[in-house]
Amino acid sequence: MIPLSRYLGRLFHGERLSLLPEAPAVICRRQPVLAGADLFRSFGAGETRSFALKGVSVDFRPGELNLLMGPSGSGKSTLLAVLSGLLRPDTGTVGALGQDVWQMSEDAMERFRLQHCSYIFQGYNLFPALTAREQLEIVLKWGEGCSAREARSRADQVLGQLGMSGKSHLRPAELSGGEKQRVAIGRALVKNPSFVFADEPTSALDWENGQQVINLLTESARERGAMVLVVTHDPRLTPFADRVFELADGKLHAEAEVPAGTPLTLPRKCAHTPLSADAPRLRLYAP
Ligand SMILES: Nc1ncnc2c1ncn2[C@@H]1O[C@H](COP(=O)(O)OP(=O)(O)O)[C@@H](O)[C@H]1O
Ligand SMILES: [Mg+2]
Helix, strand or coil: CEEHHHHHHHHCCCCCCCCCCCCCCCCCCCCCCCEEEEEEECCCCCCCCCCEECCCCEECCCCCCCEEEEECCCCHHHHHHHHHHCCCCCEEEEEEEEEHHHCCHHHHHHHHHHHHEEEEECCCCCCCCCCCCHHEEEHHHHHHHHHHHHHHHHHEEEEEHCCCCCCCCHHHHCCCCCHHHHHHHHHCCCCCCEEEEECCCCCCCHHHHHHHHHHHHHHHHHCCEECCCCCCCHHHHHCCCCCHHHHCCCCCEEEEECCCCCCCCCCCCCCCCCCCCCCCCEEEECC
């Protein structure tokens, strides 16, 4: 199963065109931008040492939303942290954008994370004293050295896309859970990251807000070409994903998606209407 929007994104890498030229009969898969190979990670020492990851190999492509699922304690958060440069594996490698992440110096790693990675957590991690707009501005001023004017304009643009324009002056205590998570997503997306890592981003939200959050993450993958990796235990999110990975007891057990290299027969021409948040999701099915 392959979403139409992903196919369109593949062709134009995020450009918005009103009419597609001739579509190819066979879609080529994009190259992975993030890959973990034979990852092991343990906690504790001696007799209490236990392995949270037991030889995980996995790769991810740009413009896709990936779900990492599995029971509590199966190693999901550990894998996300290892892949995202937050937790060093015992053994194994992580390659990102052609670089060996865990061979980088600490400085280089910090620069890499600042430039390319965004993180979204269940607890929002917003600064209590800052308004919604300031939460986004600070990322641009610190991370990219943006002028106050540019930071404000980009922050307002992203908050507008998230339907938060009217609340940009409010602090976290004045926002609902869903609104806080939207600000956290705005903060993650405002720097146009290559990678978005989200650990249980919907678990504190009701289903309506959870759906909004996952829609926004899906669109950030589609429209910005980001690789989005979401840890969740909510099976209702699987229809939003391009690929679903299942972890059990530190091992990757299954992946549900179109098998690599599956040729899809597509219409020769089709119009492209950019997706809005509430647009119905069209899907193409692999034969
Ligand atoms: N900081 C830690 N110290 C000790 N054990 C940990 C730590 N983090 C995770 N673990 C253990 O590693 C295993 C996997 O944890 P985790 O990756 O958080 O699972 P999940 O996110 O799937 O619930 C669990 O057995 C957990 O107890
Ligand atoms: Mg976890």
